[in-house]
Amino acid sequence: MTKSNSGLFFEHFHVGMMLRHATPKTLTEGDVALYTALTGSRYALYSSDAFARDGDLDGAPIDPLLVFHTVFGKTVPDISLNAVANLGYAYGRFLAPVFPGDTLCAISEVIGVKENTDGKTGIVYVRTTGLNQHGEVILSYVRWVMVNKADPAAPAPKPVVPDLPDYVPAEDLPTPTPAWSKNYDQQLAGSPFGFEDFQIGECIDHIDGMTVEEAEHQLATRLYQNTAKVHFNALVQAQSRHGKRLIYGGVVISLARSLAFNGLANAAEILAINGGRHIKPLFAGDTIYAWSEVLDKAMLNQGQGALRLRLIATKNVSAHAYPGVDHPDAILEFDYWAAIPLRSSMVD
Amino acid sequence: MTKSNSGLFFEHFHVGMMLRHATPKTLTEGDVALYTALTGSRYALYSSDAFARDGDLDGAPIDPLLVFHTVFGKTVPDISLNAVANLGYAYGRFLAPVFPGDTLCAISEVIGVKENTDGKTGIVYVRTTGLNQHGEVILSYVRWVMVNKADPAAPAPKPVVPDLPDYVPAEDLPTPTPAWSKNYDQQLAGSPFGFEDFQIGECIDHIDGMTVEEAEHQLATRLYQNTAKVHFNALVQAQSRHGKRLIYGGVVISLARSLAFNGLANAAEILAINGGRHIKPLFAGDTIYAWSEVLDKAMLNQGQGALRLRLIATKNVSAHAYPGVDHPDAILEFDYWAAIPLRSSMVD
Amino acid sequence: MTKSNSGLFFEHFHVGMMLRHATPKTLTEGDVALYTALTGSRYALYSSDAFARDGDLDGAPIDPLLVFHTVFGKTVPDISLNAVANLGYAYGRFLAPVFPGDTLCAISEVIGVKENTDGKTGIVYVRTTGLNQHGEVILSYVRWVMVNKADPAAPAPKPVVPDLPDYVPAEDLPTPTPAWSKNYDQQLAGSPFGFEDFQIGECIDHIDGMTVEEAEHQLATRLYQNTAKVHFNALVQAQSRHGKRLIYGGVVISLARSLAFNGLANAAEILAINGGRHIKPLFAGDTIYAWSEVLDKAMLNQGQGALRLRLIATKNVSAHAYPGVDHPDAILEFDYWAAIPLRSSMVD
Incomplete structure (x- = not known):
């Protein structure tokens, strides 16, 4: 019996299947320093103990x-080791803060399966829950991936496609972690820009561009203990459609969010x-740019709105002209809620 | 008088010479995070405080x-700054665990010298001892290296070659660090595979391959404060036999052990x-693969065997066909004992 | 109104302007580990808690x-985002030690402005003060940079050029952090070389060379949350005079100081x-070398001199022949005071 x-x-995969994932990880100040070095993140809430204490x-x-x-x-070794593509995310909520010293583990439930018409692949929907060492849920989200079949002759399962909300309604948003009051x-x-300063429909160019190296995305993806082969094996990838290693999509999200500091510095959480x-995939040598659009606003408690x-x-084109998702060089669309202080919570 | x-x-070098090495280093959670990012290691015992507390x-x-x-x-600045090759290791034992915050230092005793017949180089054998801040021995091992002579006319010393065991006998194995009991x-x-599931002679393909970048091995080797020139100086190495920087052998060992998680996840320690x-040397751009063979088994205490x-x-060839040490692309043979829980220590 | x-x-800029800079940062053991991995620094005082406790x-x-x-x-987002060149530093003093867990922030005062004769750029002089979470000054220094004008037609300010000392006089040196006594x-x-062993005029070749990769300097510069565009954007830099990313000068200083361990191991602080x-700029792929000259000596307290x-x-040439600042491959001249123990403070 093979042990690998x-x-x-x-x-x-079948609907209702529960997967308890391996390798719990204690997040430490070491991970935080690496995250800063790998992304350039500058949000004060995550950079400074003293700033967080004010909250x-x-x-x-x-x-x-x-x-x-x-x-x-x-989740990768169980869910997406044989994935063709990571298709989407829905209804992700950060339900409790994580601090250095906390240990995270994860479980996933299969909530949908649907074979593709080619008979060679299918879509798997999972709800993943992240927990800390006390068993508290710290994160919950749905994602769906296209996965290869091992045996094309395996019969197609009864299709189950979960009904997923387009976005998290404002009333379902978690309470912000810090509390601000003047x-x-x-x-x-x-x-200087607080909640009141942002208008629905407003677009913000984050100006800067950042070129990514192979070593950087590999370091990041290993730090996350993500084992998807396409990120690490240049030899095998040379035979792939792209001819080279793909950068993990989470690296793209983090780089874009780090660039978004320039314009959204107060929308940290x-x-x-x-x-x-x-x-589209990002590759080493590419330069990433980003811009943001305000889709909606909601009042929260703790001196903040969202x-x-x-x-x-x-990639390789400035975001100055606000290139849309149909632009040939668009690589990521990421829709999220972030807390931001009210102007009345701010001091100059 | 030169100060460098x-x-x-x-x-x-002469037999009996004691070398007390410079630069004690406190190992921290920062080193641990970097080690994860540099190797992709996923052994739960070293990744999770919560998991370790169960032990x-x-x-x-x-x-x-x-x-x-x-x-x-x-040891490098004293022993192997002028080494031609790192030839081998013997009788290495991890005698006490190290935790974040512990400070390590090292001493070495020269236990053998033998000039080569070319008169230009010789082999030096040292026993190195690692100690923590309390003076407890945490590691002891023998290694031998081929070192250049400064003056080819220097007389050959009386050859002393230590009698080294082929392996650490099971009765000399240290007690495992965690204690497992159901x-x-x-x-x-x-x-799910415990001590009883492994058979002597069994081979395990670790499947995945990982491509190494110059920045990655340089970061790792500097983290270890290893100063051997061949890893860092592209200018000088361009004139060498290989024409490029060599990757420190310890980087190779760690990458192979990280790949070995896939099949040996429970053999963490x-x-x-x-x-x-x-x-053979590994170079940046190469893709490393690994497989393992079970050479022997031994019962231990603390709910574990070894x-x-x-x-x-x-390098650059999958381990699927179990390429042996004579394969033209074999780069490392590493023989070690690892603790692994008995099935009776495990819960589902 | 643009938010970026x-x-x-x-x-x-005008003289007397005060800039309170964004993103306080808590320095942790994670930053320390990365600094070691990025520079190879081996000074015992900064590597070992146990060694520091002896002091x-x-x-x-x-x-x-x-x-x-x-x-x-x-300071970069406020002072030098539009800088053409970082021209110099003066009168920098490390006024209190920083330990893991301390949070640093910074303020700058503009102390000089002088438009260049081309009418397109000018020189800005700032005194920057670094503070910890208790409001204690931990660092103060002056730097001057050449900054672009947004509008070449903007009138030239009255030139103010501060009178800056060539060096910090010995009587202004801070007290060393550790205290050594036998x-x-x-x-x-x-x-083995203490204060008494160094002669004014003495030169020390630090021997080793280190080749720098893009990923390495980008990781370092992001760790420092330095956002200067020229270090990160290969796409834009391809159109620049140099055709490629520039390595942040602070990376050069740290690499040179790390090499200087070989000869100045006791001059840690x-x-x-x-x-x-x-x-001159350093680029990825270049190999850096370093040498030092003793310019002066001064007695201090705490068992040390300076x-x-x-x-x-x-770059790309060994420092063996002590190439001077006029050598075509010289890239850095850095003039500083370091504490070093007296021989009477040392034990063998």
Whole structure:
């Protein structure tokens, strides 16, 4: 009996199946430093213990995207080792903050399966739950992936496609982690713009571009203990359609969010992921740019509101002209809610 | 008098010489995060404080290979700055666990010298001891290296070749660090296979391949404070036989062990190094694969047994066909003992 | 109103202007591990808690250069986003040690402006102060940069050029952080040479060379949260005079100081920066070498003296022949004071 894991194929998944994923990981200040070095993130809430203490916390929490990638990474050996494509995300919510020293693990439930008409692949829908060492749910999200069949002759399952909301309604948003009350230091945070300053429909160019190296995305993807082969094996990838290693989509999301600091410095905390789509792959040597559109606004408690933001990333073309998802160089559409302080919570 | 260190040459070593190495290093959660990012290691014992606490520990210990590379790194400026080749290891034992916050230093005793017939080089044998801040021995091993002579006319010393065991006998193995008793969570660990499931002679293909970049091996080797010139100086190496930078052998060992998770997830803790051989160099751009053979088995205490494993790494060729040490693309043979829980220590 | 920051241009600066910089950063053991991996630094004081405790400290402080780059990084979005060149540093003093867990922020005062005769650029002088979470000044230095004008027609300001000392006089040097008294372990530190062993005028070749990769300098510069575009955007830089990304000058300083361990292992603590000049840019693929000259000596307290050192770095040429600042391959001149134990503070 082989002792290596070759991953599950489409016909191995069935609705209701529960997968308890391997390798719990304790997130530490080491992971945080690497995340900064790999993304250039500058959101003050995640960079400074002192700043977080102003928001009634004991110290800086861990960036929700680092939490997301860590939980996601756990699921790869079970869910997507034989995936053709990561198709989408829905109804993701960050339900409790994570601090250095917390240990994360993940479970997934299969909530949908649908064979494709080619008979060689199918779509698997899973709801993944991330938990901390106390068993508290810290993250929940749905994703769907296209997975190869091991045996094309395996019979197609009864199709089950879950009914997924287009976005997380404002009333379902988690409470922001920090509480601000006339003590949010906008100068330290890097922007004077609060909740009231953003208009629905407004677009923001994040200006800067960042070129990605093979070593950088490999380091990041290994830090997340994500084992998907397409990111690491240049030898096999040379024979693939793209001819080279693909950069993990989570790396793209984090780089775009890091660029988004320039314009959205106060919208530090991601509360929910409404949806996301990796339109095209990013490769080493490419330069990533990003812009954002304000899709919606909602009042929250703790001196904050929430912005629903659509983050668009492109490669090798500046975002200055706001290239849309149909632009040939668009690579990412990421729809999320972020908390942002009210102007009344801010001090100059 | 020059204040820079050019390292010792063969004629400077004599049997009985004691070398107390410089730059003690405190290993921290930062080193652990980098080790994960650089290798992709996923062994639960070293990834999760919560998992380690199930094994009666206060938190996750530090991966023995990170300990080994750190101790080894200390010895380089004294032992192998002028080495032609790192020839082998013997009788390595991890005698006490290392936890974040511990400070390691190293001493070496020269236990053998033998000039080569060419008169230009010789072999130096050292026993290196790693100690923590309390003076406890945490690691002991023998290695031998081929070192250049500064002056070819220097007389050959009386040859002394230590009698080294082929492997660490089972009765000399250290006690495993965690203690398991019906509480080893095989799902979190990533494999259902315990001590009883492995047969002597069994071979395991670790399947995945990983392509290495210059930045990655340089970061790793600097993290270990290993200063051997051949890893860092492209300008000088362009004039060498290989024409490029060599990857430190410890990087190769760690990458192969990280790949070995897929099949040996429960054999997390390396207790002893029986021997090792860097058959050929690995270069940036190469893709490393690995497979393992079970050489022997031994019962231990603490709910565990030990597997004696031979780890073979290749470059640019899959390990699927179990290429042996004589295969033209074999680069590493590494013989070690690892602890593995008994099935009776495991819960589903 | 645009919410992105495009940085200040020359005509926006005026003498007396105070800039409070964004994104405080808590320095942790994660940053320390990355700094070691990125530079190869081996100074025992910054590598080992146990060694630092011998010097009456609670644990290892953070390398002053990591502190410098972190404070410097904070200033970039306000001071030098539109800089043409970083021209120089003066009167930098490390006024209090920084330990893991401390949070740094920075403020700058504009102390000089002078338009260039071309009418398109000008020189801005700032005094930057780094503070910890208690509001204590941990670092103060002056730097001047050449900054583009947004509008060439903007009138030239009245020129103000501050009177800057050529170096920090010995009587202005801060007290060294550790206190040594017959307990400085020279073997662990890596060199037997104390204060008395260095002569004014003496030159030291640091021997080794290190080749730099794109991923390495980008990781370092992002770790310092330095956002200067020229380091990250290959697409835009391809159109620049150099045709490629420039390596942040702070990376050059740190690599040269790391190489300087070989010869100056006991001169670990930088107390003051007298001046510095980035003579030529370093690019990925280049190999950096370094040598030092002892410019001056001064007695201090705490069992130590100070050496005033001039550190010269070159690219792609060994420092063996002590290439001077006029050598075509010289890239850095860095003039600083470092503490070094007296021989009477050392034990063998």
